[in-house]
Amino acid sequence: xxxxxQRNRARILDAAxxxxxxxxxxxxxxxxxxxxxxxxxxVFRHFPTKDDLLVAxxxxxxxxxxxxxxxxxxxxxxxxxVAQAAAxxxxxxxxxxxxxxxxxxxxxxxxxxxxxxxxxxxxAAGVVADSVRLPEVMALLASVCQGALHGxxxxxxxxxxLAVVFAGLNxx
Amino acid sequence: xxxxxQRNRARILDAAxxxxxxxxxxxxxxxxxxxxxxxxxxVFRHFPTKDDLLVAxxxxxxxxxxxxxxxxxxxxxxxxxVAQAAAxxxxxxxxxxxxxxxxxxxxxxxxxxxxxxxxxxxxAAGVVADSVRLPEVMALLASVCQGALHGxxxxxxxxxxLAVVFAGLNxx
Amino acid sequence: xxxxxQRNRARILDAAxxxxxxxxxxxxxxxxxxxxxxxxxxVFRHFPTKDDLLVAxxxxxxxxxxxxxxxxxxxxxxxxxVAQAAAxxxxxxxxxxxxxxxxxxxxxxxxxxxxxxxxxxxxAAGVVADSVRLPEVMALLASVCQGALHGxxxxxxxxxxLAVVFAGLNxx
Amino acid sequence: xxxxxQRNRARILDAAxxxxxxxxxxxxxxxxxxxxxxxxxxVFRHFPTKDDLLVAxxxxxxxxxxxxxxxxxxxxxxxxxVAQAAAxxxxxxxxxxxxxxxxxxxxxxxxxxxxxxxxxxxxAAGVVADSVRLPEVMALLASVCQGALHGxxxxxxxxxxLAVVFAGLNxx
DNA sequence: TATGAATGAGTGTTCATTCAT
DNA sequence: AATGAATGAACACTCATTCAT
Numbered sequence: 001x002x003x004x005x006q007r008n009r010a011r012i013l014d015a016a017x018x019x020x021x022x023x024x025x026x027x028x029x030x031x032x033x034x035x036x037x038x039x040x041x042x043v044f045r046h047f048p049t050k051d052d053l054l055v056a057x058x059x060x061x062x063x064x065x066x067x068x069x070x071x072x073x074x075x076x077x078x079x080x081x082v083a084q085a086a087a088x089x090x091x092x093x094x095x096x097x098x099x100x101x102x103x104x105x106x107x108x109x110x111x112x113x114x115x116x117x118x119x120x121x122x123x124a125a126g127v128v129a130d131s132v133r134l135p136e137v138m139a140l141l142a143s144v145c146q147g148a149l150h151g152x153x154x155x156x157x158x159x160x161x162l163a164v165v166f167a168g169l170n171x172x
Numbered sequence: 173x174x175x176x177x178q179r180n181r182a183r184i185l186d187a188a189x190x191x192x193x194x195x196x197x198x199x200x201x202x203x204x205x206x207x208x209x210x211x212x213x214x215v216f217r218h219f220p221t222k223d224d225l226l227v228a229x230x231x232x233x234x235x236x237x238x239x240x241x242x243x244x245x246x247x248x249x250x251x252x253x254v255a256q257a258a259a260x261x262x263x264x265x266x267x268x269x270x271x272x273x274x275x276x277x278x279x280x281x282x283x284x285x286x287x288x289x290x291x292x293x294x295x296a297a298g299v300v301a302d303s304v305r306l307p308e309v310m311a312l313l314a315s316v317c318q319g320a321l322h323g324x325x326x327x328x329x330x331x332x333x334l335a336v337v338f339a340g341l342n343x344x
Numbered sequence: 345x346x347x348x349x350q351r352n353r354a355r356i357l358d359a360a361x362x363x364x365x366x367x368x369x370x371x372x373x374x375x376x377x378x379x380x381x382x383x384x385x386x387v388f389r390h391f392p393t394k395d396d397l398l399v400a401x402x403x404x405x406x407x408x409x410x411x412x413x414x415x416x417x418x419x420x421x422x423x424x425x426v427a428q429a430a431a432x433x434x435x436x437x438x439x440x441x442x443x444x445x446x447x448x449x450x451x452x453x454x455x456x457x458x459x460x461x462x463x464x465x466x467x468a469a470g471v472v473a474d475s476v477r478l479p480e481v482m483a484l485l486a487s488v489c490q491g492a493l494h495g496x497x498x499x500x501x502x503x504x505x506l507a508v509v510f511a512g513l514n515x516x
Numbered sequence: 517x518x519x520x521x522q523r524n525r526a527r528i529l530d531a532a533x534x535x536x537x538x539x540x541x542x543x544x545x546x547x548x549x550x551x552x553x554x555x556x557x558x559v560f561r562h563f564p565t566k567d568d569l570l571v572a573x574x575x576x577x578x579x580x581x582x583x584x585x586x587x588x589x590x591x592x593x594x595x596x597x598v599a600q601a602a603a604x605x606x607x608x609x610x611x612x613x614x615x616x617x618x619x620x621x622x623x624x625x626x627x628x629x630x631x632x633x634x635x636x637x638x639x640a641a642g643v644v645a646d647s648v649r650l651p652e653v654m655a656l657l658a659s660v661c662q663g664a665l666h667g668x669x670x671x672x673x674x675x676x677x678l679a680v681v682f683a684g685l686n687x688x
Numbered sequence: 689t690a691t692g693a694a695t696g697a698g699t700g701t702t703c704a705t706t707c708a709t
Numbered sequence: 710a711a712t713g714a715a716t717g718a719a720c721a722c723t724c725a726t727t728c729a730t
Contacts, residue, residue: 004689005689005690008689008690026198028723028724029724029725029726030725033692038690038691039691039692040691040692040693040725040726041689041690041691041692041726041727041728042689042690042691042692044725044726044727045689045690048726049725049726050724050725050726133332135329135332136329136332136333136335136336139319139323139325139329139332139333140316140319140333142319142322143316143318143319143320143323143333144312144315144319146315146318146319146322147311147312147314147315147316147318148311148315150314150318151311151314151315153311157307157308157311160305160307160311161308161311161312161315163308163340164308164312164337164340164341165336165337165340166340167340167343168335168336168338168339168340168341169336169340171339171343174709174713174714175709176708176709176714176715177713177714180715200698200699201699201700201701202698202699202700210715210716211715211716211717212700212701212717213701213702213703213714213715213716213717214714214715214716216700216701216702217713217714217715220701221700221701222699222700222701348711349710349711352710352711370542372702372703372704373703373704373705377713382711382712383711383712383713384704384705384713384714385705385706385707385710385711385712385713385714386710386711386713388704388705388706389710389711392705393704393705394703394704394705476680477676479673479676480676480677480679480680483663483664483667483669483673483676483677484660484663484677484680484681486663486666486667487659487660487662487663487664487667487677488656488663490659490662490663490666491655491656491658491659491662492655492659494658494662495655495659501651501652501655504649504651504652504655505652505655505656505659507652507684508648508656508681508684508685509656509680509681509684510684511683511684511687512679512680512681512682512683512684512685513680513684515683515687518692518693518730519730520693520694520729520730521692521693521694524693544719544720544721545720545721546719546720546721554694554695555694555695555696556695556696556721557693557694557695557696557722557723557724558693558694558695560721560722560723561693561694562693564722565721565722566720566722690730691730692728692729692730693727693728693729693730694726694727694728694729695724695725695726695727695728696724696726697723697724697725698722698723698724698725699721699722699723699724700720700721700722700723701719701720701721702719702720702721703716703717703718703719704716704717704718705715705716705717706714706715706716707714707715707716708712708713708715709711709713709714
């Protein structure tokens with residue numbers, strides 16, 4: 001039974017990620033249940049509140065970002081993350097706080113650590129100026145992701161925009 | 173009575189701007205009416221649809237931005253707009269499209285023209301590289317505004333982040 | 345000023361007849377005002393209540409029926425009235441009492457008198473059996489009008505249905 | 517819980533039939549819920565739209581008519597149905613199309629078949645002329661029901677009116 | 689533990705009616 | 710007398726959440 005429950009939890013998370021990515025955080029919990037192939041009660045058993053569900057998604061997405069950060073350079077990570085932004089609509093949306101107030105100190109902290117490592121490497125490699133600090137890097141990452149997401153930028157605009165940011169990081 | 177109606181229209185817009193800034197676009201039209209000191213029917217007489225109200229707010233805010241663009245340099249305008257972002261939460265939020273689908277080609281077009289002029293001036297003055305084009309400037313403006321808004325950045329972080337962007341624009 | 349008011353009253357009645365015929369009694373008073381080229385307040389000055397307006401229309405339509413009754417035989421009047429039913433949707437609808445409770449003893453009385461005269465003539469001419477009384481004639485008239493109206497009968501079905509009724513009146 | 521749901525569905529239908537019969541199709545869904553002893557959400561769970569509820573009532577009533585048609589002669593069925601009309605106000609009202617646009621081809625088709633059988637029998641028995649066809653029989657049935665319903669006819673007037681119709685059917 | 693029916697507060701919107709101009 | 714802006718009760722419908730089965 002534990003196994004089934006675990007499987008259901010995962011299914012619900014997957015469904016929720018897809019549904020919220022498609023319709024925004026205003027999508028109904030019923031729709032999530034439908035997509036997960038589960039009754040509405042089951043969703044609420046696993047996540048007593050809609051917000052709990054959103055928080056859980058966020059945690060997964062942030063963990064995914066941390067994983068992505070391993071094995072890339074800072075600029076590659078930036079580019080990759082921005083490109084994914086539209087696909088992972090929810091993450092950015094939720095970080096952006098669409099109605100829901102979410103605090104995820106741990107998950108965010110881990111991401112900051114990961115990006116911090118990339119920053120240090122980039123500075124050691126001389127591609128980012130020493131005066132740059134982590135907060136503005138995180139700020140720029142979040143900003144450009146949101147811009148890319150909501151603006152519907154094409155690849156070309158993404159590239160041009162990131163070029164400006166990278167130039168700015170390289171030397172300011 | 174035209175005068176009173178005009179006054180009410182303005183009051184409703186002010187109230188709506190405040191309410192939507194505080195609670196997001198999901199705030200109820202009733203709350204707007206309450207804050208405007210007006211019956212719900214009056215809101216719907218002036219704006220037959222909640223979306224009409226949101227569009228009207230957007231138009232005002234974009235017009236305000238256009239006005240702000242006159243008489244500033246590009247970087248000053250950038251800085252000022254980002255600083256205002258949190259105060260004018262709605263504008264960015266709506267541009268970001270939280271649920272509501274809004275097309276404002278005219279108003280957006282005017283803003284682009286205004287920023288385009290600033291860009292040309294900045295390039296003439298040699299503070300922005302000639303390779304920079306308007307689309308990425310708009311993209312960066314929107315991005316950083318959203319970042320500043322949702323991330324709750326303090327003045328210091330705003331400044332550091334913009335410093336990177338300005339350096340990037342200056343030379344990339 | 346009296347003249348203008350009278351003109352407005354007539355315009356409102358005309359508009360109301362058209363609007364209610366087109367959209368049913370659920371049409372809004374605003375729509376009537378719009379079609380009459382008059383402000384909503386003017387409608388309510390002339391007819392303090394929507395029901396008052398409906399009653400006024402009914403009176404006009406019944407008076408029209410009385411006029412139609414002059415110079416026709418009973419069967420011709422029947423046929424003509426049924427054919428008009430769809431065009432004069434409201435009359436039948438209101439007689440049918442769609443929500444609104446209306447008592448129009450005088451107007452209905454006059455119509456009954458007129459039809460009574462036709463009945464007497466028809467019996468004198470031997471085309472309607474002597475055993476037939478006015479109440480069932482009125483009942484059949486109202487019934488078939490409603491049927492024709494709501495059923496969307498074509499001319500052919502109208503004719504066949506009336507043929508049965510006329511045969512029944514001729515000899516029962 | 518399927519059982520409880522079924523019970524609720526039935527209760528809602530009963531309540532709706534009563535409420536719409538009493539107040540017309542303009543009665544509020546809330547009133548139906550109240551009379552059914554159920555929360556408003558339950559009504560909408562079973563009938564996602566007010567129109568769905570009206571359609572469901574219609575289907576039930578038409579099915580009832582079909583059932584009534586079994587085991588009666590045409591005239592008896594006519595008489596019985598007209599007498600019931602006032603009690604089953606809604607059916608006629610809805611067939612009459614008060615505002616709501618409803619298509620019930622199947623249910624109506626079944627009723628036509630049933631009445632068609634009665635007609636054939638009546639013609640075989642020689643009480644209805646061979647020249648009479650089903651469409652005008654249906655038309656007369658609907659018409660007289662509406663007349664009886666909205667005119668508030670007493671038993672006596674019903675009988676006299678139907679006598680004319682039956683005479684007309686017998687020989688025209 | 690899963691189900692899905694039930695709840696009911698809340699939302700956007702309409703419209704008859706009132707009333708200040 | 711006419712205008713049309715304002716009112717506010719009412720409505721159809723949604724959805725997060727609870728709970729009986």
